[in-house]
Amino acid sequence: MTTPPIAELSDRARDVFRTAVESYLDSGLPVGSRTLSKISGLNLSPASIRNVMQDLEEMGLLAAPHTSAGRMPTDHGLRLFVDGMMQAMEPSVEERATIESRAGEAGSVEEALSNTTAALSGLSACAGMVMVPKREPVLRQFSFVPLSDGKALAVLVGDDGSIENRVVDILPGMTPSALAEAGNYMTAMLAGGTLAEARNRLAQQISDERAELDATARALVERGIAVWTEDGDNRPVLIVRGQARLLDEAAAEDLDRVRQLLDELEGKQEIARLLERARDGDAARIFIGAENELFALSGSSVIAKPVRAMDGRVVGVVGVIGPTRLNYARVVPMVDFTAATVARLLA
Incomplete structure (x- = not known):
């Protein structure tokens, strides 16, 4: 219709x-x-x-x-x-202060994003969400820990203190000393740059035959770099907070709808694809009920706003998910303000 x-x-x-x-x-x-x-x-x-x-x-x-x-x-x-017909209501001074203070709390960037999303959820009485590209840490240290024959744990430590682990395949019978050699080489030669810079630097070292590694250790180093860059390229940071706020008094009369919505919120890849649709344009996009396939069965609405850097690039998306009866006039400007706050956070 x-x-x-x-x-x-x-x-x-x-x-x-x-x-x-x-x-x-x-x-x-x-x-x-x-x-x-x-x-x-x-x-x-x-x-x-x-x-x-x-x-x-x-x-x-x-x-x-x-x-x-x-x-x-x-x-x-x-x-x-x-x-x-809607007449937007700008966020109050108190609401703005709440969002900004949560964004400014000490911690990692992901913690700040999580806090900001939680603040948006609390103020809007919806589930808040933010999606940004995986941030590449500046590398401080690499190491490889043997797990079993053919498997090792690659450990990356960033300058910000973050630690990430990945399981990588190694040649059967590879000795602990070879693992240590590969880890020491990566730390000595590649620390101080991002993963993308480390990958380029390593490729150049090998091309110039200046990498002081045997073939086995060289393959492991290449794999250690690749496992992060491949994963980071395909895994944006998606944070959803405040699902419990969807269980309000009115929801008690429509528990089937709410259960359906909570089930849908578990599918983060599908949510990420929905948020991608909001990247184009400057204004917030509003998906009402059956206008989006993901939340059609639960009769929910999504308000999403692209986050733009100073140079105009889209660096993320901020939004909320709630019932179709949410207060659009109040929530849309709140999502706008949160998107601007996240943009400053990522600058």
Whole structure:
């Protein structure tokens, strides 16, 4: 169904529709004509409001979940509201301070990103998420620890104190001394650069035949570099925080939907692909309900904003996942502000 443009709505229909949507987003409950006549300044009788709501239902903008219930906006109705009627509310001074203070807490970059995401989740009452490329640490030390015949643990220590481990294949029967030789060589020759720089430097050393290694140790060094660069290229940092905030009082009436959403949040590769769709453009993208395949079954919405560096490059995506009835006018600017904060964090 195609969402009708706002111009097709009469002034009366537009006022009734906006008031019905705002009431639903505030309470999470379908709203009836009598309720609207009491809580709004429409100056219309319940019968007149009911007739207008019937017209809006026929246009696909409102729907009644049950015969005796009031009406609630459809996904198409929410799209019309978000694109043409919503008046954004800038984050308060307190909300801005909360996000900035969590981003500025001591720790690694990933810890700061996690803290910032948690702050966004708490303020928006949604699950917060951030995706950025895997940051390459400046290398300090390499070592190889034998695990079993044919396997070793490659250990990388970064200048920031971070430690990462990978299991690598080695030739059967490779001695501990050969492992130590390869680790010492990598530490001596490659420390002080990133993985990409280390890979280029190593390739040049071998090409010039200046790498003082035998063939076995050389193969291990090459593998030790490759296992990180291959993994880093294909594994962006994706942080999701605040899933428990999706279990609010209103969710108790729709536990199947919430269970479905929590199951979907486990599929981080799918979430990463969804966030990739928000990289183009400057404004936040809003995916409502069935507009995205991943969260179609749970009836959830996603608000995502690209994070841009000073030179305009997209260096990540920040967003939230919540029910379709979330407060878009408040949350969209909050996601915008968080994206700007993360951009400064990654600068």
